[in-house]
Amino acid sequence: MIRIPRRPLLALPALAAGRALAQPPGWTVATEYPATAIPGEGVAHFAAGASAGGLPVTALPDGPAGYRSAAAFEALAAGRFAAVDAFAGALGGVDPLFLLSSLPFLTASPADAARLRDLARPGYAAAAARQGAVLLWTTPWPPSGFWTREPVTTPAALRGLRIRTYDSTGTAVLRAAGAAAEALSFAEVETRLEAGTLDAVLSSGDGGAGRRLWRWLPHFTEASYAWPLSLAFAAAPRLAALPPAGRAAVLAAAAETEARQWQAIEGRLAANRQVMRENGVGLHAPDPALRGLLREAARSAVEAWRAGAGEAGRAILAAYAG
Incomplete structure (x- = not known):
């Protein structure tokens, strides 16, 4: 069951909370990813479900008004949106726990990703509540x-x-492996590719297919680097201000969206490969030397995360390993 935190309401600046509560009753839910990427499909599914439940919600893909995942909590506190989807790794500056799902070579399948999610969910919820x-x-x-x-x-x-x-984490790993890596939001990628100041993008076939990266980058190396997560949040004041029926519509739509997203991942990899092939993308596998180099570079990054994540993070990793 998703619980509505009470204490964080007092921690929000009064002005930000006031702006949020002064908005019209209809909700918006934003993501920086395109409608065709799996997070874009998720916000659309949530909006449809909540609207059917009696709370009008509009889905806003493609980074509306410059929205970026790294600014998810600031956007909610400022009342720009009632809910947002955010790539979890982009929130690592808020809490290192959000980097967990994108640690390299930790998960190798949807089942692995789901097990790690279950172990980490209480920590994700607590970190969100603090914001x-x-x-x-x-x-x-x-x-x-x-x-x-x-x-x-x-x-x-x-x-x-x-x-x-x-x-x-990805920046540290790829620099250790010899690349000139930098962390960028997905919304910045196309501009950099157009300018010729970027040679490559670390992303899934899903996000890349949504942005049609093959216009600049017609090759994809299936490194199986990570099976990361995006997380969706609502502003606690907006949720608490809803009448009971509205809160029920939000929570029911959220639960249905969760189930839909994890069901959709099954078969998604094959579908993405097909789309890429149809658009002339060359699919490649790293040779043993590159695979070994990446895993070696990842080791120190994971240890650095373990050291900085505190006892809670180390306990999750220990439970996952066990």
């Missing part, structure tokens, strides 16, 4: 790989590659 937000649902991404201009299957091909990552 005045309520965790609504989780969305799994297909495994991350490299979108590139030329095939990247060897350590030499990765060396010096100007590559976008989606969090601080």
Whole structure:
């Protein structure tokens, strides 16, 4: 059951809370990803479900008004949206626990990702509550790989590659492996590719297909780097201000969206591969040397996360390993 936190309401600035509560009763839910990516489908499903339950909700994909995942809690506190989807790794600066699902080579399947989600969910909810937000649902991404201009299957091909990552861990790993990596929101990627200041993108086939990265990057290396999550949150004041029927509509739609998202991931990888092939994308696998280099580079990044995540984070990893 999703509980509505009470204490975080007092922690929100009065002005921000007032702006949020002064908005019209209809809700908006935003994501920085396109409608065709799995988080975009999730916000649309949630909006339809809540609207059918009696609370009008509008889904806003493609980063409306410059929305970025890293600013999810600020956007909620400022009343810009009633709910948001955010890539979990982008919130690592808020709490290191949000980096958990994108730790490299920790999960290898949807089942692994679901088990790690179950162990981490109380921590995600608590971290959100400290920001005045309520965790609504989780969305799994297909495994991350490299979108590139030329095939990247060897350590030499990765060396010096100007590559976008989606969090601080990925940046550290790929720099250790020899790439010129930097963390960027997905919304910044197309501009950088157009300008020619980016050679590659760390992303799943799903997010890349949604943005049609193959226009610049016609090769995809299936590195199975991580099966990360996006997380959806509601502003606690907005949720608490709803009448009981409205809160019930939100929570029911959130539960249905969670179930839908995890069901949708089954078969998604094959569907994404088909779409990429149809658009002329070359699919590649890293050679043993590159695979070994990435895993070696990942080791120190995971240990650094373990050291910074505190006892709660270490307990989750220990339970997952056991």
